[in-house]
Amino acid sequence: MSDLPTPLNRRSFLTRTTGAAGAGLVLGAPSILSANNADKRDAIHIALVGFGKQGEVLFNCLKNIPGLHFQAVCDISNYSRKKGMGQVRAVQGELPKGYEDIDEMLATEKGLDAAVIATPDFWHSPHTVKCLEAGLHVYCEKMMSNTIEGARAMVVAAEKSGKLCQIGHQRRSNPRYRYTYEQLINGKKICGQIVNANAQWNRSLGASQDIGGKKLAKSIIVPDETLNRYGFKDMHEYLNWRLYRDLSGGPISDLGAHQIDIFNWFLGVQPTSVFASGGNDYFTEREHFDNVMAIFDYDTPQGGVRAFYQVLTTTSSGGGFWESFMGTEATIKTSEIASTSAIYREDGAPSWDGLVDKGYLKRKPAPPKPAPSADAVAAYESAAPEEYDLPGGFNKPAHQPHLENFFAAVRGEASLNCDARHAFESEAPIFYVNPSALQKERIEFTKEQLSV
Template sequence: MSQEPNNLTRRSFLTRTAGAGMVLGAPGLLKAADPQSKDTLHVALIGFGKQGEVLFNCLRNIPGLHFQAVCDISDWNRKKGMNQVRALQGEIPKGYVDIDEMLATEKGLDAVVIATPDFWHSPHTVKCLEAGLNVYCEKMMSNTIDGARAMVHAAEKSGKLCQIGHQRRSNPRYRYTKDVLINDKKICGQITNINAQWNRSLGASQDIGGEKLSKSIIVPDEVLNKYGFKDMHQFMNWRTYTELSGGPISDLGAHQIDIFGWFLNDAKPTAVYASGGNAYFKDREHFDNVMCIFDFDTPEGEVRAFYQVLTTTSAGGGFWESFMGTEATIKISEIAANSAIFREDGAPQWDDLVKKGYLKRKPAPPKPEASADAVASYASAAPEEFELPGGFNKPAHQPHLENFFAAVRGEATLNCDARHAFESEAPIYWVNPSALEKRRIDFTAEHLSV
């Protein structure tokens, strides 16, 4: 049996994931880090809104971290973060409205975790790198490609670590699928097409806030204006404004488009053609639905990758990515129930892979009855369906954060450093222009280079 890349054997994959739930089921049992220990990493949390809280709920499961400061322009968010840290550590961290004040005041910090709105990612990351801190920053890197470039330059000039939050790159299921099943076992044959989607329901896509917004959440106008927001609606719904974000294609699509080139062994697309519109949310600055096609040239041949993001319907199974090859298709998602492998009729049998535990065969679906409207001569035989092995019980972002702090300790390399993240994200910045201009954009070095 050949050696699997990156030590991700079937056995190690199953071993790593089998016990994950035991720790995660009782995070309160983790002992708070000793702030005086030389092995403790001192961390500041920058941005404690919804995503900041998601990340903290992962961070609290990682031993050896001491949360020293919380920075957020919202009193509500900042106090929420400080209280959650106090509940974990038994002491309340310092709270700051302004990042410059925090960087000038706090001593002994090792790293920051940034979960602010997209248009603040680049300024905050650059400031922290220049201050000598390691940075974990949520994706997208920035709302502009030049902002993303500045982050790469700052990381490489400072010599500090900068991990971008494309968390699928640290997900054991994704890494096993890419390294073992696709690259080593080559079960897909030649990948020719990729399909992916994130379809979000209308109910989950509504504006946040409005007249019923609690007074305790309100941020004073002078504070909002100082930090780039016109009003509370912009503050609560920044993802829908063109000056503050890239819209759904970057907010949701970037997670999955990142996987395209990664699974194709870091191939870069040669072109994009996109279409978008405001089918329902007529007053929003960004499209409420976008569809795009990326062209790739790989050593194995051409690949076309289709992606859609919808905010008006959840039909089609929510979010997933599908890698379609001549011998099999792998459908994968952060949700295990949405993941499966389909062997093409006529492709080599996988009995040996099933026997050794690489794959698990699913029961064959019932054969449909003959129908008068069926055109049998045009039909393909139904593919055989298999499961991906093992489970994954950790919160989705936790392995990526674990990888970051292991790298800070010198025990690992980053799974998604700033330069690799930029190479993945650069094509995404051209999707909205393609849709707005209704034209195909053929990529040049100027489009994609740092």
């Protein structure tokens, strides 16, 4: 928890430097923000920068958090900007100011405390740096940038300004993930020695199609002059910026970054190398690979770990998205979806009866053991593992706990769960996956490559 003196009024703690790194909110504790007075004088005044699909997802979480006042909406699209302004008015009963240009917004709006940034990846760094330099705390979606240089600039700006900068790796505030990391992997060391990690995100062909078509509603179209001013060649680039190499990192950044972050977080170290393979196996004309597979090597205090990751954008088979950590005594499978999460105790590992009795775990019936085939070698068969549930439900939108943690930190009542420096250290290896796949070469990391 924060070491700031109490009591603090809104202005005194918002203008002071607050620590950016730390353990954050305690699992199971009620939201600190739920007790805040929603009076506008005590509210945190926010600018929403980018109100496309992801911006709307974040706003649908933000509107559940008391004590926030949405003062401005900034988006280059008249359609998105007006949509955001309308949704804000429906929540707080008054229309926020609307802006196309972030520089105009920062020069005009007085009394802003924080910005929530959900613009395309190649704008994350410029927008974040501008807001930090203007004295605002920033919550910015991941990836930090489409380039590692842009990500570094965000860390430098955050630490120079003394303002908080949370990056949207929302699993870092998810109660299930925090419990798994803090109580089971680190606390009880339930896996024994972790020797392997795996993760995947498989997205169906239908969900991977280009956005938009030949007939776009006139209200959605952004004028060419505006598009060009903000780095887009045309409406296709604007609607499908994730497909272009100079605007994003493609599927490995868009989807894989969430899960590779879990590798780095749970293992507690950065990888020493990456070897990746990718291909345009269906979307042959796209700049980015539609399928990527990567192997990261880690040297942990317990020993070497190899982590395999795949992102497939042409099929949803294989159980969607999840991460697993395989140890000598157990395997933990985590996901934002409760039904996909489980823990498996290896036969012969120490009993978990005590953990079940104390509520750490909930035993599930063991899966039936398949009948051996005629040519099976019985000596090589392993006993079916016992399966356990992770305790506790999770009934909030996926991004909400991470946003709650950010605003609790702004109020001086918590530390960030994913500040800019820690996010950079976790994201840095991801920037080398596409180059490894393109070059068809293993990349051995140097300290300089992975540090600010």
